[in-house]
Amino acid sequence: METTVKAVFILNDKRVEAEVSSTMTVLELIRRNFRLTAAKEGCGKGECGACTILLNGEPVNSCLKLAASLHENDRVVTIEGLEKDAVMQAVQNAFVSEGAVQCGFCIPGMTMTSYHLLKNNVNPTPQQIKQALSGNICRCTGYRKIEAAVSKAAENRRLGK
Amino acid sequence: MINIKFYKPTSVEEACELLTQPDHLAIAGGTDMIVKLRNGMFPGARALVDLSALPWRCISVEKERMIIGSGCTMSAVATHQAVREFFPALAKAASSVGAAQIRNAATLGGNIANASPAGDTIPALYSLEAAVMLVGPSGRRSIAIDEFFTGPGRTASKPGELIEGFSLPLRKTRGEFIKLGERRAHAISKINMALSVFNDGQVRYRIAIGSVAPTVLRCKTAEELLEKNSGKLTPEILAQAASLACETARPISDIRSSKSYRKQMAGVLLKRALLAVI
Numbered sequence: 001m002e003t004t005v006k007a008v009f010i011l012n013d014k015r016v017e018a019e020v021s022s023t024m025t026v027l028e029l030i031r032r033n034f035r036l037t038a039a040k041e042g043c044g045k046g047e048c049g050a051c052t053i054l055l056n057g058e059p060v061n062s063c064l065k066l067a068a069s070l071h072e073n074d075r076v077v078t079i080e081g082l083e084k085d086a087v088m089q090a091v092q093n094a095f096v097s098e099g100a101v102q103c104g105f106c107i108p109g110m111t112m113t114s115y116h117l118l119k120n121n122v123n124p125t126p127q128q129i130k131q132a133l134s135g136n137i138c139r140c141t142g143y144r145k146i147e148a149a150v151s152k153a154a155e156n157r158r159l160g161k
Numbered sequence: 162m163i164n165i166k167f168y169k170p171t172s173v174e175e176a177c178e179l180l181t182q183p184d185h186l187a188i189a190g191g192t193d194m195i196v197k198l199r200n201g202m203f204p205g206a207r208a209l210v211d212l213s214a215l216p217w218r219c220i221s222v223e224k225e226r227m228i229i230g231s232g233c234t235m236s237a238v239a240t241h242q243a244v245r246e247f248f249p250a251l252a253k254a255a256s257s258v259g260a261a262q263i264r265n266a267a268t269l270g271g272n273i274a275n276a277s278p279a280g281d282t283i284p285a286l287y288s289l290e291a292a293v294m295l296v297g298p299s300g301r302r303s304i305a306i307d308e309f310f311t312g313p314g315r316t317a318s319k320p321g322e323l324i325e326g327f328s329l330p331l332r333k334t335r336g337e338f339i340k341l342g343e344r345r346a347h348a349i350s351k352i353n354m355a356l357s358v359f360n361d362g363q364v365r366y367r368i369a370i371g372s373v374a375p376t377v378l379r380c381k382t383a384e385e386l387l388e389k390n391s392g393k394l395t396p397e398i399l400a401q402a403a404s405l406a407c408e409t410a411r412p413i414s415d416i417r418s419s420k421s422y423r424k425q426m427a428g429v430l431l432k433r434a435l436l437a438v439i
Contacts, residue, residue, distance in 0.1 A: 005167045022167035045196045058265040068167045069211045134346030135260025
């Protein structure tokens with residue numbers, strides 16, 4: 001039998017707690033216990049970025065973060081928590097309009113990382129977009145359209161669309 | 162991984178005490194440890210000791226040194242104003258580790274404790290003559306970074322000893338860090354190099370090469386050559402320094418690269434680094 005630990009933190013603006021095993025990752029916790037299934041496990045070792053969430057406002061690989069290591073004031077934000085966020089909506093709309101989605105598995109990570117970029121930079125250069133997305137792998141290799149979608153989302157935001 | 166306990170000590174004493182037990186593992190950012198745990202590399206582990214509640218996340222500038230807490234993330238190190246100003250080689254090395262998601266979690270202390278010959282911040286700390294600040298059951302001590310590593314994955318720290326931070330002599334340096342990987346971002350180094358240049362009455366060069374031996378190496382022969390020629394970078398001196406770097410490197414062939422490529426690149430990287438800082 002596994003030893004359990006109590007994880008207490010803020011998930012999408014709500015204080016939550018859960019009994020977790022010592023080796024359970026944040027990704028496993030949000031998917032299994034909270035049924036927030038946007039973040040995906042691709043590689044399980046921090047290479048692919050499909051599990052990207054925001055921890056205290058910064059993108060991290062949720063597959064490499066132990067749930068038990070979360071602190072009381074840690075803020076975890078998943079895609080589900082950004083449903084009504086205008087910047088996230090702009091990102092998602094641009095991914096659709098630019099045809100950036102192929103199989104879709106990497107997209108939650110791609111949009112989360114793009115969201116973080118656009119929150120901090122209203123007019124990123126193509127190089128900055130590539131750099132920001134360098135921790136997100138698309139095995140359909142649809143990078144050009146993904147980069148175009150991020151540019152488009154930024155442009156739409158600037159134009160107030 | 163049955164029955165692994167989890168501790169999140171809030172005091173240094175408690176953390177050291179727990180970690181005197183050989184089957185207790187320290188975990189900081191987790192970006193290396195969790196992958197290793199998953200791969201079954203710690204079959205005998207009975208507990209994880211999470212260091213994230215310890216007060217080791219500050220960077221402080223003192224009169225003669227800068228102290229960087231071991232719990233600082235790579236992002237924190239890479240973006241810190243004083244680190245960028247005084248120690249560009251370290252800022253660049255930290256910003257080249259993994260991708261943003263990794264850098265937001267991985268800690269400087271973890272990169273050093275992990276003791277990979279390919280660890281990117283290690284050559285940078287060598288080039289800046291950093292000291293590793295250890296704390297353990299028998300008190301505190303400091304050890305020069307180039308005496309800290311005893312082999313791949315092995316360090317001079319004793320059971321229960323933890324890295325609380327790094328002490329770097331406070332002086333303005335010019336510096337460069339270059340790595341070669343399979344791709345430009347998010348790759349483990351086939352070879353990496355840090356160069357720091359400072360003036361203490363005379364221009365000093367500090368060169369460290371990673372991934373070319375069981376531990377990172379200083380290239381003192383090239384340092385001496387450059388200092389003897391007071392930093393004049395004629396094509397001849399550049400070529401000589403490069404060949405000294407190649408001679409210093411004693412790499413092996415492995416999954417990431419070959420012996421001959423690494424040896425040759427040691428010289429190429431030194432040339433590039435020198436041309437970048439002049």
